[in-house]
Amino acid sequence: QQQVKQSPQSLIVQKGGISIINCAYENTAFDYFPWYQQFPGKGPALLIAIRPDVSEKKEGRFTISFNKSAKQFSLHIMDSQPGDSATYFCAVYNFNKFYFGSGTKLNVKP
Amino acid sequence: GAVVSQHPSWVICKSGTSVKIECRSLDFQATTMFWYRQFPKQSLMLMATSNEGSKATYEQGVEKDKFLINHASLTLSTLTVTSAHPEDSSFYICSASGLTGGDEKLFFGSGTQLSVL
Numbered sequence: 001q002q003q004v005k006q007s008p009q010s011l012i013v014q015k016g017g018i019s020i021i022n023c024a025y026e027n028t029a030f031d032y033f034p035w036y037q038q039f040p041g042k043g044p045a046l047l048i049a050i051r052p053d054v055s056e057k058k059e060g061r062f063t064i065s066f067n068k069s070a071k072q073f074s075l076h077i078m079d080s081q082p083g084d085s086a087t088y089f090c091a092v093y094n095f096n097k098f099y100f101g102s103g104t105k106l107n108v109k110p
Numbered sequence: 111g112a113v114v115s116q117h118p119s120w121v122i123c124k125s126g127t128s129v130k131i132e133c134r135s136l137d138f139q140a141t142t143m144f145w146y147r148q149f150p151k152q153s154l155m156l157m158a159t160s161n162e163g164s165k166a167t168y169e170q171g172v173e174k175d176k177f178l179i180n181h182a183s184l185t186l187s188t189l190t191v192t193s194a195h196p197e198d199s200s201f202y203i204c205s206a207s208g209l210t211g212g213d214e215k216l217f218f219g220s221g222t223q224l225s226v227l
Binding site: 034042091098100 | 221
């Protein structure tokens, strides 16, 4: 059973635009929601994360929006740059386990 | 952020041989380490969870006799692919969890691309 559903599968954004990736979960026991960025041939790197007691968290150009009642959270990349082109994974965590979304391949066009 | 070192980054081996992959947490003690497998353009598939000093817990469908995991210390876990076959060719990634800034964070190694001929 997939613990977290991620969309879209792929995304093309013009340089300077906003990239938005969405994730939805069912189990309300999850209490930590990180986003990871992965470049080809590399391991994922923690980008930003949020706890369910906060509705939004911003770090530089990256923002997580969290909707506890809807059980959804999203990653917003403002002023997207070609260097942001990568695969992004959302994850949910509880009981010492992380579950990952299926990934979104982002391509930022120059 | 915390650093997890994984070696080797790339290995080619003959069918029937065994390959060992190391995962080290360099600047924190990782009580729990995870091993993932990733196929091209797919998400990470959790293979097993290992806790220091105890036997690894394998996910359903993962052969524990084929994928031997040892977590001998708080900073080192190893994955040995025994009697490797071409279908074992994949990208293997380790990760280590540690409590930093009040959150249980997961840090990944750089991955190991295994090619079995």
